[in-house]
Amino acid sequence: MPDGVMEEAFDRKVSTIIYKDSASDDAIWQNTRELLDNELEKNLVWQRIRYFVSASAAAVILLAAVVYILLAPAGIPSTWLSAMEQEHQSFIQGDVKSITGMDLAGALSTQFRTENLLSGNECCCALLKNNKELRLEGGNSKSMGGCPCAAIYGRYNTTPVTFLLFEPSGGLSGPESVYGSYPSPVWTDKTGKFNVAMKRLPNCLIGVISELDKPTLANLLKNIDTMGSDCKCGHK
Amino acid sequence: MDSQKHKEFIGWLDACRKPLMNYIRYIIWNKEQLEDAFQNTALEGWRKFASFSGDEKWFRVWMFHIANYVVRNLNRTHKKTEELKTSCRETEEPLQDRQDEQSFDSLVSVLDTMEDKVKESVLALPDNERQVFLLRSMAGFSYEEIGKILDIPIGSVMGYLARARIKLREKLYEYARELKYA
Numbered sequence: 001m002p003d004g005v006m007e008e009a010f011d012r013k014v015s016t017i018i019y020k021d022s023a024s025d026d027a028i029w030q031n032t033r034e035l036l037d038n039e040l041e042k043n044l045v046w047q048r049i050r051y052f053v054s055a056s057a058a059a060v061i062l063l064a065a066v067v068y069i070l071l072a073p074a075g076i077p078s079t080w081l082s083a084m085e086q087e088h089q090s091f092i093q094g095d096v097k098s099i100t101g102m103d104l105a106g107a108l109s110t111q112f113r114t115e116n117l118l119s120g121n122e123c124c125c126a127l128l129k130n131n132k133e134l135r136l137e138g139g140n141s142k143s144m145g146g147c148p149c150a151a152i153y154g155r156y157n158t159t160p161v162t163f164l165l166f167e168p169s170g171g172l173s174g175p176e177s178v179y180g181s182y183p184s185p186v187w188t189d190k191t192g193k194f195n196v197a198m199k200r201l202p203n204c205l206i207g208v209i210s211e212l213d214k215p216t217l218a219n220l221l222k223n224i225d226t227m228g229s230d231c232k233c234g235h236k
Numbered sequence: 237m238d239s240q241k242h243k244e245f246i247g248w249l250d251a252c253r254k255p256l257m258n259y260i261r262y263i264i265w266n267k268e269q270l271e272d273a274f275q276n277t278a279l280e281g282w283r284k285f286a287s288f289s290g291d292e293k294w295f296r297v298w299m300f301h302i303a304n305y306v307v308r309n310l311n312r313t314h315k316k317t318e319e320l321k322t323s324c325r326e327t328e329e330p331l332q333d334r335q336d337e338q339s340f341d342s343l344v345s346v347l348d349t350m351e352d353k354v355k356e357s358v359l360a361l362p363d364n365e366r367q368v369f370l371l372r373s374m375a376g377f378s379y380e381e382i383g384k385i386l387d388i389p390i391g392s393v394m395g396y397l398a399r400a401r402i403k404l405r406e407k408l409y410e411y412a413r414e415l416k417y418a
Contacts, residue, residue, distance in 0.1 A: 007401055010401065010404075010405070011369070011372060011373035011401070012373065013347050014347065014354055014358065014373060014404065015370075015373035015374045017347055017351050017354045017355070018258070018262065018354060018355050018358055018374070019258055019374060020258055020261065021254060025254065025257050028257065028270070028271045028274055028275075029250075029253055029257075031271065031275065032274060032275045032278045033246065035275055035278070035279060036242070036245070036246060036278060036279070036282055037242075039279060039282055039283075040239065040242045040282075044238075044239075
């Protein structure tokens with residue numbers, strides 16, 4: 001029986017005989033090299049595309065950040081102001097149309113729209129009781145002319161608030177005919193963005209429009225139980 | 237993957253491509269698919285090379301392992317040739333190596349003169365035995381490496397190799413006698 005060495009010799013002999021090293025093998029190898037090179041090229045192209053896309057995305061984000069940083073302090077895009085802020089600004093400037101979007105219930109909004117009577121600022125801000133929680137910082141008021149109503153723009157803490165004041169003798173177009181019940185409920189306009197609260201005082205009806213939540217508005221109104229006595233426009 | 241990886245892959249594959257190509261040549265049923273099999277093996281290896289961690293020695297084992305899968309898949313799509321079918325029949329009787337040392341030497345000495353018969357005999361071996369024999373004799377793998385390439389235990393490797401050697405010698409003795417060489 002052949003030992004291990006002989007077996008290995010036999011294997012080698014057979015292997016040498018069957019081993020083929022032809023030119024066709026070299027041709028196969030060359031073709032394979034080309035395939036592998038193409039594959040590498042494809043990989044590299046995809047890699048470049050990925051890098052390019054990533055770099056572009058990063059550049060766009062960076063550019064957007066720079067633009068934001070540069071432009072934001074200038075306050076250029078007025079649309080960035082809160083809608084509430086714009087409503088107040090428009091209100092002060094007498095642009096009645098701007099509050100139609102608030103869609104106050106019924107006659108209230110109708111009255112604003114139809115009368116279009118915001119003018120002057122002779123109405124004072126001292127109509128409200130000086131409450132600790134109520135700070136009318138930089139407040140302004142607009143008389144509604146012949147209408148027994150006034151609007152006061154201010155802030156409750158930091159939140160913009162608009163107070164609407166109505167004389168009880170508003171006649172048919174006045175709010176009392178609409179909001180005669182007491183205490184008046186708290187409404188929300190249709191957009192759900194602003195809350196509207198109404199309260200009847202002994203000498204007028206007061207309304208509040210704000211983004212404040214309903215309980216806060218209700219609490220705010222609770223602390224207003226009388227009108228100021230020094231209203232220059234004659235509201236008592 | 238970058239160019240440096242590609243260069244390394246090409247270098248290692250180039251170093252083992254000849255035994256790999258010869259191995260594929262003897263295990264693929266449709267000989268016309270040799271190029272396809274080799275290229276598929278190379279491409280498969282390249283695509284997985286990013287996840288390969290090992291030295292050049294294990295790269296050879298890894299590539300032969302891939303070649304086995306590639307060829308197995310290609311073989312599934314083709315029927316064995318009739319010639320290979322008939323010659324691959326299993327021996328029913330237990331194999332015994334009946335040749336003595338002198339006759340073995342004489343057989344080895346005449347193998348060069350019967351090249352076709354040697355190739356035919358190798359091709360006639362059953363798949364497992366042929367694979368193990370080729371991996372051992374032509375590619376010089378250890379038993380452990382062959383086991384990893386074929387996913388079989390070392391004991392099976394040794395068993396297949398012993399049977400392959402005995403069958404080859406029997407067959408070649410037979411041819412030698414027919415050709416009056418022995």
